[in-house]
Amino acid sequence: MIKNLKMAALALVCSAAGIAQEVEFTEYNLDNGLHVILHQDKTAPVVSTSVMYHVGGKDLKNEKTGFAHFFEHLLFEGTENIGEGEFMSVINSNGGSFNATTSLDRTYYYETFPSNKMELGLWLESERMLHPIIGESGVETQNEVVKEERRRSYDNRPYGNLLQVVQGNLFSKHPYKDPNIGYMEDLDAATLKEFNEYFDEYYAPNNATLVVAGDFEVKETKKLIEDYFGPIPSGNEVNRAFVEENPINTKVTDTFHDPNIQLPMLILAWRTPGMATKDAKVLDMISTILSQGKSSRLYKKLVDDQKQALEASAINLAFEDYGAYAILSLPQGDTKLDTLKKEIDEEIIKLQNETISDREFQKLQNTFEKRFVNANSSVSGIAESLATYNVLYGDTDLINEEIEIYRSITPEDIKRVANEYLNENQRAEIYYLPKKDDVE
Structure with a gap:
């Protein structure tokens, strides 16, 4: 349903801020549990297609760290219908831009295209969700990429381990105690079976939210979403046990x-x-x-x-x-x-x-x-x-x-x-x- 909220609540408060416009959107669920949010904005001929998975650095596999960040890279490797290393070139050659980020709590992929390429964005994200190739070659390639990122952004960068040190001192039981990128020894020790199990557990439609924002027609887009994402099987319910930390009472x-x-x-x-x-x-x-x-x-x-x-x-x-x-x-x-x-x-x-x-x-x-x-x-x-x-x-x-x-x-x-x-x-x-x- 369309969320029509009061414009008065978002009006001008100060000249520096200007006018905060209401963001109207439609949201609904597919039968497989995928949550869909549509925001139509025809002021410019662009459209953003994104998927956020509720999986991040805190979600371990057999007590091994770094899987979610690793998958941020791995899911650009290719699919059954997109050749190895071609995911990004497809976006670039069609005038699009893209990125992906992983936090301790979620992973986010998005593409922004000219509005006439909106269907391409939906296809790419459905391919990532339904047909990824998780094999030895891709795992080995991305393992080296992540190691280099670890060296560049953490180990060889001034103050690069600052956040890791803070987390390690504030948390003793919760997975927030470990760095989002994980420990390289954990990724080296991970098996291909563990990577596939991790994908099956977290990268299913019922653990994801799809957002389409920009210049598109709602009726047409709903049909395309059903066509591309509707056939994807729902995964098992993700069970997260909240890890409670004891209060810090002593410095x-x-x-x-x-x-x-x-x-x-x-x-x-x-x-x-x-x-x-x-x-x-x-x-x-x-x-x-x-x-x-x-x-x-x-x-x-x-x-x-x-x-x-x-x-x-x-x-x-x-x-x-x-x-x-x-x-x-x-x-x-x-x-x-x-x-x-x-x-x-x-x-x-x-x-x-x-x-x-x-x-x-x-x-x-x-x-x-x-x-x-x-x-x-x-x-x-x-x-x-x-x-x-x-x-x-x-x-x-x-x-x-x-x-x-x-x-x-x-x-x-x-x-x-x-x-x-x-x-x-x-x-x-x-x-x-x-x-x-x-x-x-």
Whole structure:
């Protein structure tokens, strides 16, 4: 059914944000469980076709990591009807663009074509779902690709293992403790049988959401979707057991040595609620208060005024089951990491004890209004938002309604959340240091 939501709820709030247009969409299920979302927009002759699978780095196979990220690559190898290595060339030769990404919670594939090539996008994604070739050759090829990515983006990149270190300190049981890319020894040890079993378990229509957004005719597109995706057999129901972590009640201290850096980094990290909670959105706002822009509290204090840091950033990493909140700082000159820690703690304590000013709060609201508008300013952005809200939040309507959650946040909420989650005894203090020759 068409989601007709109130335009008044998405009207002009500030001149910087402009007008947030309602995103209308139709959603329904095929008999095999595939969830379909259609968003028609004829302002430009382009169409985005995307599929989001509810599988990510947290979904292990026989306790082996990295399978979902591996499949992000592997499912471009070819199908029964697309030759090896031809998937991407087919897209390029038809004027399209494409990408795929894997997070700890989901995998997302999309193509954007001229609108007269919309059917091609549907065929490609149906081929990926129904007819992939998962064989020794493709597995070996992509294993080398992933190893090179691991070397380039993690092991040989300055601060490349930062997120892995944060996750490992905040989680001890949940699969979020492991890197999204996985450990190479796990992929080396994986069998072809395990790869095929993993595909059968997670890459079925009942674990996927298809989004078509852009310039198309609804009736014609529904028929094409039924033709291409309707015959794909439904898979078994995916059973996910939530892995509960014990609360962190005592400060964790860790040191990591990185051979690729010259400057040390201080990382303060907390485990926080999952992305669907209101408190996760309050933490987004706290990050903005602390470190977005040169007038933010940490940047102005540590970088501009006191010249103690080259960089100070607060980041809210909202995952499906839990979140990870981190404050990162690079010292300037002879500033000690413990000095930065003391200065950062002063700002956290201010948030816990002082209500932010009306002026700062209004600026914060304006920032999130603008961010909301920008996220849905393109067909491909709308497509990803629709898929994300459906798969990870269980509520596609949030594409129009989530801004109301941010609007409902008060200065008292900011103070409450800072007191509830950002305490010293609940965090990991990580000293991310240059590796010396004598350090193993």
